[in-house]
Amino acid sequence: MSYKTIIGLEIHSELSTNSKIFCSCTTEYGGDPNTHCCPICLGLPGSLPVLNEKVVEYGIKAGLAFNSNIANHTKMDRKNYYYPDLVKGYQISQYDKPLCEGGYIEVDTENGKKKINLTRIHIEEDTGKSIHSKDGGTLLDYNRAGVPLIEIVSEPDMNSPEEAKQFLEKLKSVLQYIEVSDCKMEEGSLRCDVNINIVDEETGKKSTITEIKNLNSFKSAVKAMEFEQKRHIELLEKGEDTVRETRRYDDLKGETISMRTKEDASDYRYFPEPDIVDMEISNEWIENIRKSLPELPEDKMNRFIKQYDLPEYDAEVLTASKNLALFYEDTVSHSVDFKTASNLIMGDILRRLKDEDMEVEDMRFSSKEFADLIKIIDSGKISNKIGKKVLREMFEEGKDPNKIVKEKGLIQINDEGEIEKIVDETLDENPESIEDYKNGKDRALGFLVGQVMKKTRGKANPGIVNKLISKKLNS
Numbered sequence: 236m237s238y239k240t241i242i243g244l245e246i247h248s249e250l251s252t253n254s255k256i257f258c259s260c261t262t263e264y265g266g267d268p269n270t271h272c273c274p275i276c277l278g279l280p281g282s283l284p285v286l287n288e289k290v291v292e293y294g295i296k297a298g299l300a301f302n303s304n305i306a307n308h309t310k311m312d313r314k315n316y317y318y319p320d321l322v323k324g325y326q327i328s329q330y331d332k333p334l335c336e337g338g339y340i341e342v343d344t345e346n347g348k349k350k351i352n353l354t355r356i357h358i359e360e361d362t363g364k365s366i367h368s369k370d371g372g373t374l375l376d377y378n379r380a381g382v383p384l385i386e387i388v389s390e391p392d393m394n395s396p397e398e399a400k401q402f403l404e405k406l407k408s409v410l411q412y413i414e415v416s417d418c419k420m421e422e423g424s425l426r427c428d429v430n431i432n433i434v435d436e437e438t439g440k441k442s443t444i445t446e447i448k449n450l451n452s453f454k455s456a457v458k459a460m461e462f463e464q465k466r467h468i469e470l471l472e473k474g475e476d477t478v479r480e481t482r483r484y485d486d487l488k489g490e491t492i493s494m495r496t497k498e499d500a501s502d503y504r505y506f507p508e509p510d511i512v513d514m515e516i517s518n519e520w521i522e523n524i525r526k527s528l529p530e531l532p533e534d535k536m537n538r539f540i541k542q543y544d545l546p547e548y549d550a551e552v553l554t555a556s557k558n559l560a561l562f563y564e565d566t567v568s569h570s571v572d573f574k575t576a577s578n579l580i581m582g583d584i585l586r587r588l589k590d591e592d593m594e595v596e597d598m599r600f601s602s603k604e605f606a607d608l609i610k611i612i613d614s615g616k617i618s619n620k621i622g623k624k625v626l627r628e629m630f631e632e633g634k635d636p637n638k639i640v641k642e643k644g645l646i647q648i649n650d651e652g653e654i655e656k657i658v659d660e661t662l663d664e665n666p667e668s669i670e671d672y673k674n675g676k677d678r679a680l681g682f683l684v685g686q687v688m689k690k691t692r693g694k695a696n697p698g699i700v701n702k703l704i705s706k707k708l709n710s
Contacts (some may be wrong), residue, residue, distance in 0.1 A: 236437040236472070240464050242392035242399050242429060246406060248416045249361060249424040250293045256360045257284030257327065264422050269379035269539075272363075273287060278323025283510050289333065290383040291514065293415040294358045295524050297385055298335030300413050303356055305521050309329035309334050311358075316498075320363035328359035328386075330505040340392075340409075341533075342401035351402050352390040359384050364423075366525055379423070385415075389428065396460035396494040402417050403427060403453050404555065408532045412428040412557045413457055419449050426458055432477070433467040446481045446497055459484035464493055473525050502693040527590070535560055553579050558595045565602035571609040579609065591630075599633030608636040621645050651703070654684045654687070655696065658703045659685045672708050680704060 253264055258275035274282040298305050312330040335356035341348045361384050363377035387406065390696040393399045408426060410416045429447040434440070445463060450456040457674060460483070467477055482491040530538070532554050539550035539560075554560045559580070566576045584605075608629065610624040617640055628639045640646060648654055661683060662669060672679040680701075687700045 238395075238459075238471075238671045239436050239470050240394050240431065241391045241429050241434060241441075242393040242396070242460060244387075244389045244393070244399060244402065245430070246403070246430040246624055246705060247361075247390075247426045247428075248387065248410055249416065249425075249452055250290055250383040250385060251414065252287060252289045252293065252383055254287060255381035256287050256290050256358070258383055262382050264419075264424075266360070266372070266378055267380065268366075268376040272380055274498070276377055276381040279324075284508075285326065286511055286514075287383065290558065291357055292594070293383075294334045294356060294385050294526060295386070295411050295521060296415050296528065297410065298338065299521070299525050299528060300606045301335075301338040301340060301353055301356065302410050303335035303353060305335055305516065306332060307516050307545075308332065308513065309516065310507045310513040311511045314359075314505045315510050316502075318362065318421070319373065320365045320380070322363065322375075322377065324359060326362065327508050327511070328450065329357035330500075333357035337485075338390075338400055340405050342398050342405065344398065349392075349398070351392045351398070354388040354390055356385055356387050359386060359531055392597050396457045399429070399460060400453055400457050403456065405532070408555050408557070412529055412531055413531075420453075422494050423451060426451050427667050429456060429460055429463070431460060431463045431467070433471060435471055438472065442471055443477045443479050444497075444529075445479070445491075445538075447484055447491055448481055448494065450484060453488055455484055458489060466491070479613030510623065511606070532557075532560075539563075541568065543577075544574060545577055549577045549581060551576075552585075553577060556595065562595050562602050562605075563600075566606045567611075569603055569606035569610075571606045572613065574611055574614065576606070578597070579626070582661070583623055587627075587630055598630065600629045604629065610634055611640060612673070615647060615649060616640065617645055617647050618693065618697060620697075621647065622687075624693070645694060648691055649699065651699055654691075654699050655703055657687055657690050658700065658707065661690065662707060680708065683708075 254263055258273055260276055261271050272392055275284055289403060295305050309332045311327050314328045317324045318591045333355040336355035339350045341350050359381040361374055361379050363380040366374040366376060368374060407418045410418050416424055418554050427450050430444050432444040434633045447459045450459055461489045470477055479497045481494045481497050483494050484491050536550045536554040538544050539554060540547055551564045563580055567573050608625055612619060625636050626641050628634060629636060665683060668679040668682055683704050684700050687695055
């Protein structure tokens with residue numbers, strides 16, 4: 236049987252404004268519980284919300300970056316539902332007149348570029364946060380209530396968890412480039428809901444759409460989609476169907492769990508927010524915001540290919556993160572080889588950042604110091620292998636590479652006479668390896684080279700070592 240997966244995403248991204256969407260309370264993350272909120276955050280009687288203009292500006296900025304149409308007339312609505320972390324019993328959001336409509340994000344597939352269409356982008360307020368204690372109680376922190384969000388809703392155009400992952404990565408990258416959100420998933424700044432179902436391509440039978448709520452890492456999102464994909468197919472093959480429901484993903488169990496039946500829009504009893512007037516957005520304001528947009532990831536990638544003669548893969552990796560792209564450009568501005576810098580960043584630096592769960596801006600050395608390391612390697616003062624060792628020290632100590640090389644005595648030995656003495660000593664100590672080589676075991680050559688490098692603590696020029704040992708073994 237052949238099945239087609241259908242995935243649509245809803246992404247909530249907190250905006251990086253200094254104050255909340257309807258009051259002057261700070262949006263700063265953390266703080267003691269219930270210290271960043273006021274009567275407006277809680278919707279207490281007599282309090283009136285005042286819309287933060289910066290929130291509208293950031294929403295328009297995101298819409299323009301994703302090729303959406305910006306509305307000239309829009310309004311806020313009340314979405315009525317009650318949860319403990321939404322104390323006033325309704326959320327101020329947008330319903331039938333969102334700030335942005337349409338737009339798209341392109342992802343790469345086996346068949347080339349694929350356009351994932353957006354339905355809308357609207358602005359709304361975040362809710363508070365429930366904290367469940369070990370004794371079974373629930374504590375409520377309203378510091379997050381009223382933090383501004385944009386909700387980005389895609390069309391169900393994705394057909395695999397991999398496509399959805401790419402969509403999320405590109406969306407996050409663009410939001411960070413235009414600096415409307417820090418997208419810190421660990422702090423809840425970027426969260427996504429997944430809508431997924433399956434179609435039997437032979438019979439046309441579809442499973443019922445299920446929703447997975449509040450996924451706060453791309454890894455969890457992919458695993459949740461993979462689990463649901465499998466669950467839907469298994470039920471269809473048994474002649475059963477899924478039910479219209481909202482589920483959550485349990486990271487520890489690696490499975491989704493039912494939370495509640497899924498609501499329809501009518502269940503929320505939307506109506507126009509009576510305390511906020513409708514918004515009229517001029518074309519002049521939209522164009523001014525368009526002019527303020529920075530170079531976006533795709534444009535930067537194409538420029539890197541052209542300006543630095545990089546392969547498309549390198550350019551895509553380097554421009555996926557704004558800060559990584561800046562680090563690369565700052566590095567090569569110090570007159571180092573474009574490709575060497577790219578290789579070291581994509582290899583050693585990204586691997587170390589991943590292992591340490593760090594961001595590029597957290598590194599303890601500057602792009603100038605990294606460029607100095609490349610120059611030392613290129614000059615032949617240290618080998619590539621020693622260069623990697625120096626880079627490790629830079630990560631750990633944040634020291635200048637020239638100081639590390641000097642203090643550790645790591646300068647490469649290029650003196651052929653000095654290396655020849657160590658080669659002779661090594662050959663005298665390993666007659667069996669010489670015999671093995673003469674009997675056709677080429678690996679013996681590598682072993683002998685390794686022994687010389689070990690004796691010199693990696694400082695001997697490997698090219699000279701190879702040349703001298705080969706010459707002596709073949710003489």
